[in-house]
Amino acid sequence: MREIETVLFDLGGVLVDWDPRHLYRKIFDDPAEMEHFLSEICHPHWNFLHDKGALSFAKSIPDLQHRHPDHADQIAAWWDRWPEMLKGQIDRTVHILEDLKSRGNVRLFALTNWSAETWPFAVERFEFLNHFEGILVSGEEKLAKPDPRIFELTCARFKLNPRETLFIDDSEKNIQQAREMGFMTHWFNDPVKLRREMIEDRLV
Incomplete structure (x- = not known):
């Protein structure tokens, strides 16, 4: 003992x-597309930088939307609907x-x-x-x-x-x-x- x-x-x-999939399963119809988004766009290291205090959502969301305009709405949801990641x-x-x-x-x-x-x-x-x-x-x-x-x-x-x-x-x-x-x-x-x-x- x-x-x-x-x-x-x-x-x-x-x-x-906590899991972003709790939110993004509501947004993406295709699970593979969702996984691509969470691994390549709003990826774990990007999230980690927020946890570390190295990024603010006010800056990171627009920057990411500029780089991935086809996913602008999904990127916005990371902040706008963040509480839905908490099951x-x-x-x-x-x-x-x-x-x-x-x-x-x-x-x-x-x-x-x-x-x-x-x-x-x-x-x-x-x-x-x-x-x-x-x-x-x-x-x-x-x-x-x-x-x-x-x-x-x-x-x-x-x-x-x-x-x-x-x-x-x-x-x-x-x-x-x-x-x-x-x-x-x-x-x-x-x-x-x-x-x-x-x-x-x-x-x-």
Whole structure:
């Protein structure tokens, strides 16, 4: 059994079901055309730059529309209809968070790659965010996982000891970086597995 004082959660893919396909399945009739759009036009690195705070939608949307005029409406939807990318909370993981909160045996924080411009949509929608003692949002800090500096900032701001902190994320790159920095880690892909590990550590 590990000695865990703090649990540090990722949000998207762990507690929040965010996926641009939730929106773009409504826009594209052809799944292949949708996948091309999401891999070549509004692609993951383009989205990451917003999460990192390196791009603003006010600039990036018009620039992308200029380069891809045939997809101007679909590009506009990324900002205009962004909340439709949020399907909702991942209930079974949120239940784990609630159990941790009710037991009160560990400190609870979140570290998320999320655009500062779209973060208010999450705050407005998800009440479970109030369970965290603190949340560090990449877009507000102009740093994003897996940059080691965002982990260092998280530890400094929230006074965390990595060797006493369990970091939960669905990204292998983020998990690898956290592990190199001394965090205990859980590479998330299934709430059932996470709960099982929490039981083994006597956290829930």
